[in-house]
Amino acid sequence: MIDLLRLKQVMFILAAAMTCTVSVSTEAGQVVVRKSSEAFNAFAVRDQVLREHEWREALRMQQQINILQSLPVGCIPMVRPYAYYSCGGNFYRPYQYQNKELYIQIDPLDSESPSLHK
Template identity: 55%
Template sequence: MVNCFQVLMIALLISISFFATAGKVVVRKTSEPFDAFAIRDQVQQDHQWQQMLKMQQQINILQALPNGCLLFAAPYRYFNCAGNSYRPYSYQNQEVFIQIDPPVAKQ
């Protein structure tokens, strides 16, 4: 018969094993040439590429609102689109939309 302590310990061991996973491990022979600086540079380039992709996704979101947005005038002009709030801004003679926290109504 399994008691609560045993179930708790099993759950704890399982959760710890999820956190104990390592990243990519590469094994190489010591006779093979190895350039740590080239690997560092590649990792930096990959990180920059990921950041550029994130920024591009944000720009696409900001340039147009989804269909079905409602305009609200108080406490300032903003749009509510399926639970997300956007505030219009003028940028380089274009109206863009910045996602904001939902405004709090004054009581």
């Protein structure tokens, strides 16, 4: 009796697992069907996919960098170990880009660094 009950439980678990694996949908991306008589350059497709991947990575990296065109009010200029600004718990380093000064957020530095206004 116990073996029959255990067998029913195992069968139920297997049936549930099979239902879950069958019902999961997957996407393979775009599928293109071509005639064999049409010209096809696999290397050009590879290069295009690589360029698209690099572009997506560049956008992802850009989203992680906080860049300001001007500093918030009340920033304190710091000089050591290099010139940067302390702005209410955030720190920005000046950066020249296309003849403009931008400010890139950096990790917090040693709190003992002297400021220009001390």
